[in-house]
Amino acid sequence: MEFYQRDRTLQPAGYTPIYKTSVARSPRQSLLSLQGSLSEITGPVFGQNELGPLDNDLIRNYAKDGDPIGERIIVHGRVLDENNRPVPDTLVEFWQANAGGRYRHKKDTYLAPIDPNFGGCGRALTDENGYYFFRTIKPGPYPWRNYVNSWRPAHIHFSVFGSGFAQRLITQMYFEGDPLIKECPIVHVIPDEDAINRLIAPIDLKGSVPLDTIAYKFDIVLRGRRSTLFENRLEGN
Amino acid sequence: MVQSLDYLKETASQTAGPYVHIGLIPKQAGFDIFETNFTNILADENTCGERIIIEGRVIDGTGTPLRDALLEIWQANADGRYNHELDRQKSGKVDEGFRGWGRTGTDFDTALYRFETIKPGRVSGRNGMDMAPHINFWIVARGINIGLNTRMYFSDEQDANAIDPVLNLIEQQPRRKTLIANRDDTGPIPVYRFDIVLQGDGETVFFDI
Numbered sequence: 001m002e003f004y005q006r007d008r009t010l011q012p013a014g015y016t017p018i019y020k021t022s023v024a025r026s027p028r029q030s031l032l033s034l035q036g037s038l039s040e041i042t043g044p045v046f047g048q049n050e051l052g053p054l055d056n057d058l059i060r061n062y063a064k065d066g067d068p069i070g071e072r073i074i075v076h077g078r079v080l081d082e083n084n085r086p087v088p089d090t091l092v093e094f095w096q097a098n099a100g101g102r103y104r105h106k107k108d109t110y111l112a113p114i115d116p117n118f119g120g121c122g123r124a125l126t127d128e129n130g131y132y133f134f135r136t137i138k139p140g141p142y143p144w145r146n147y148v149n150s151w152r153p154a155h156i157h158f159s160v161f162g163s164g165f166a167q168r169l170i171t172q173m174y175f176e177g178d179p180l181i182k183e184c185p186i187v188h189v190i191p192d193e194d195a196i197n198r199l200i201a202p203i204d205l206k207g208s209v210p211l212d213t214i215a216y217k218f219d220i221v222l223r224g225r226r227s228t229l230f231e232n233r234l235e236g237n
Numbered sequence: 238m239v240q241s242l243d244y245l246k247e248t249a250s251q252t253a254g255p256y257v258h259i260g261l262i263p264k265q266a267g268f269d270i271f272e273t274n275f276t277n278i279l280a281d282e283n284t285c286g287e288r289i290i291i292e293g294r295v296i297d298g299t300g301t302p303l304r305d306a307l308l309e310i311w312q313a314n315a316d317g318r319y320n321h322e323l324d325r326q327k328s329g330k331v332d333e334g335f336r337g338w339g340r341t342g343t344d345f346d347t348a349l350y351r352f353e354t355i356k357p358g359r360v361s362g363r364n365g366m367d368m369a370p371h372i373n374f375w376i377v378a379r380g381i382n383i384g385l386n387t388r389m390y391f392s393d394e395q396d397a398n399a400i401d402p403v404l405n406l407i408e409q410q411p412r413r414k415t416l417i418a419n420r421d422d423t424g425p426i427p428v429y430r431f432d433i434v435l436q437g438d439g440e441t442v443f444f445d446i
Contacts, residue, residue, distance in 0.1 A: 006445065011250055012382035021380030024298040025435050031445035032406060037362045039373050040446045042321035043311060044338035052272045062270055082244045095260025105256045106267035119270045121260045157260055165311045166446045168384060170377055172251040186252060189382050195249040221245045
């Protein structure tokens, strides 16, 4: 079962001069379109036994002598496909800066301090309904070298597998109400306003834990599979 | 007005950014957080097949190798079977301990990436045409807005490569060799060298899969 052709009008091009680093890192030749074979419709499978009990709790998974500084948040949602079907048992990974906008990374030299109690990464498997959730602190915005005064809106990076390698996706989640979203060149490499809006997670008071942690809801949609009504032959035999 | 097609739309991709290591390979970011880490070693002592190393660089349009790229590979086992329920080929069998997937970053100093795996077998392609042994690559990095897909083929599979349905889709003959890794047998384990050129002279063929 192949996947629907990717709708490139909703996806960023490779070459997007407003995001300067893309200029030298984008192919100049067209991508060669391939019909799905087994190499594209299959993909790696992961098990719960590969994850630790705190892997989806960024408040606790690197805590040394207390909780990390910052707004306590829950991020939750579903991984769906274009057919509006849940994608179960798929690996979702996430990483982010701390509340001051600093990453725990040997190449990040921003002057905001490292938080000794915050690693900034986690992962979860979706359940049978495609549902995932994790707890973290809200990341801060930070400056980056694109224009001299470019600032990233607060964001969390997501990596999602799906069931076939053709569904592999990396994206970023933004937060409702962040005024930096409309200024960000990385956001605006996406050519479609609705597609941008779908990366902005709304506050979800119903998902919040009263007096404790506020929630944001973020659904992710992967490519859908074609139905097999009149299947053309994917493989031999 | 007509009825609406109620398909959802695929979430837009965004760059993995310069700090992709934190989330996907935190040890390279400089810290240890998970009990189980995903690595560049795909095969263990029980895996069937010929041990190989794949090594190379990811090179930008100025000829400079990327030191912050992340690569993943996905491959069939030595029998040409993918470890996935949708692989229903009648030939060959699944090698239970072999997932067939790995990830790594290019080195911050040397800019090299490296995988330790086994050479895959032939996989049946569309319409019953065998595909030459190949490994599927996915590359992300700062400056790459949407992950790049390509395939690596093997220099010692000339006959199979010559009739591979995907290589033969590449209209410009000289570009086919951008997907063929050269085998080096001088060490104890064969090394396939596979540089990925993002742009310009010798630009690797990338696929919209």
